[in-house]
Amino acid sequence: MTLRAIIMKEWIQTFRDKRMLLIIFAVPVLQMILFGVATDNEVRNLRTIIVDQDRSGLSREIFSAVSRGDYFHVTEITGDVNYGVSALMQNRARIVIVIPPGLEGHFRSADAKAQVQLMLDGSDGNSATIAMGYLLRILNSTAEKAMPAAVSGLRPSVHPLHIETRVLYNQALVSSHYMVPGIIAMILTVITTMLTAMGITREKERGTFEQLVVSPIRGWELMLGKTIPYAVIAAVDAAIATGIGMLIFQIPLAGSLSALVVLNLAYILAMLGMGLFISTISQTQQQAMMTVFAVLFPFIILSDFFFPLENMPQAVQYGTLLNPMRYALRAQREIFLKGSGWEQVWPNILVLTGFAVAFLSYGSLRFRKSLQV
Template identity: 40%
Template sequence: MFERIKEMVVKEFSQVFRDRRMKAIIFVTPILQLLIFGYAVTTDVKSINTAFYDLDHSYESRELGRRLEASGYFIITGTPSSAKEMGDLLDRGKVLAVLQVNKGFGRDLARGVPTEVQMIVDGTDSNTASVAMDYSTRVINRFGKEFGTRAGIQRVVKPARIDLRSRAWYNPDLRSRNYNVPGVIAIIIMLTCLLLTAMAVVREREIGTMEQLMVTPLKPVELMLGKTIPFALISYFDMALVTTIGVFWFDIPIKGSIPLLVLSTAIYLLSVLGVGLFISTISRTQQQALMATFLFYIPAVLLSGFMFPIENMPVAIQYGTYLNPLRYFLVIIRGIFLKGNGIDILWPQMAALLLLGVVVIMTSSLRFRKRLG
């Protein structure tokens, strides 16, 4: 049995490393994704383009504007002279926020009369908007405390026409990269593993070697292990690759235990390999396998909490996410990387993932065997 599985694994590796596309999937895709999420896709909010609609032109109003900019979160890129011009800047997306200071602001401050400023935020991107509002609130409050010693400034934040849904930000001081990279590892493993498994099986069917293998004494279980072990190993390799770059290049901390990470990855791979095998049983050609892979992969990523928190989703969909292995693994991998969680905290996720994995791989194996028979 081991002899045959070994032959399968050796053969699979020779094929994978001779195939340019496969090599790209293994080496280029993970690094590319990591770089994109490490550098380009940042959910950190800084340098928000802001218009300063100053109707007061007083020392105080100018000082407020300067303070806003000094916070580092806002850059004043426009000074509209009319409400229409201000609206225009927002409409065209030239600015994401407008600080409006009405006439009499400086005078009222000096007199100690309660006064108002208005912060208008483009709520299209609700995350950025709520963060911008938080930041501006802080700046204006501090300014108010300083200048309004004789009397408070009453600040009113009026949201733009769009309803702002505030979101519990994971940790405002944490770099989004730290949060993203462990997630990227999880989705890279998923994509690599799914694609390689599904494609490798389907390719054999396409070229007829599957049939050839079926007339040899090779047992279905040997065939299946021979077709999954190489990709599990490659997935581990990718994980190590991305983690290494993450840790040494992007300074991502790993606070938790690495053995626990390795163990939970194995549990995670059960479901992913299972889905890959399943796709191979429903696809005749490699194109179909590719389509099916993405039909699974994209919803799995979107509904995993990788980018959008599950708590914000409609309840029905939230229940649906319980069938998504990525959902559990994200909690585990982020917990291990960022919080240093141990098995004492993560066991419910691990148990759920294990259960899901066993069910998926059993179902797929049965289908796989049936398809061969």
């Protein structure tokens, strides 16, 4: 066989496989689009709540200054500090600016009681540090412009507004504390899906899948037998990764351990269903592996792991609602860093359970059909 014949043979085999063609040409386009719209590490559109207990001209100037530009997105103005703290806990806000009563009066009289408090969600230490710098600059500039003439004439470089900064959750702003829960979620995503998809396609490649089909074992028993071991492996990997995160990286487990376990189990079941589905559309391990990477790439990019969801276009943000890794990652961080328990993370667990039921049902249906072929 000549070199030309071998090359022609490879071309024919490659272009004969429609699934492989889809992976070869469609996936790079998808990756380029996703990287283009998602890879933005700038601090932008941070959800901000202003607790305005002063209702004065100065408080309105602060609101106007913070709202100007695209760094901060003021979602609410309230008078309740506890509401702002609750919003930080529930991930409905990243920053709370507290303007106490009587601020303008103290400020105009150059009183030391003229104080504004900043409360920041420190889960993402890098974003919190940058946001803090932006806010301090904005507030200082606003105070200098609003400074009474009598005061500014005496000390032009100093204004009487004091800014107190309070970082909640990950007070030391350690970046690894933010990344480790994401790594755990990614490990569960890749390991569970890859093992399930490649484990079943391996049987097809070896020709032993047909032997299992004609054996006395029932279809549901075969499916459970092929997936349960991988679920156990994923659960063990999750426990090991959690232990490493706590022992080596000193990440605190501030929330409910039982909620974390149930959350991981729900996510593992969802990824088992995804792996089961991929195994039914793949004939070889190579196909399965490439399909897994093609499917999981958007999961990881659009999960808030590397790139903030707030920076993505609105349409893409809505699309991330269909990404199970988004819910697993968010709940992991809330449990580890914010001390969340069942009351806070049950919506995420419920959504992941829905994904698990949907993926397993559809994957099981296709698996049973493959047994009948």
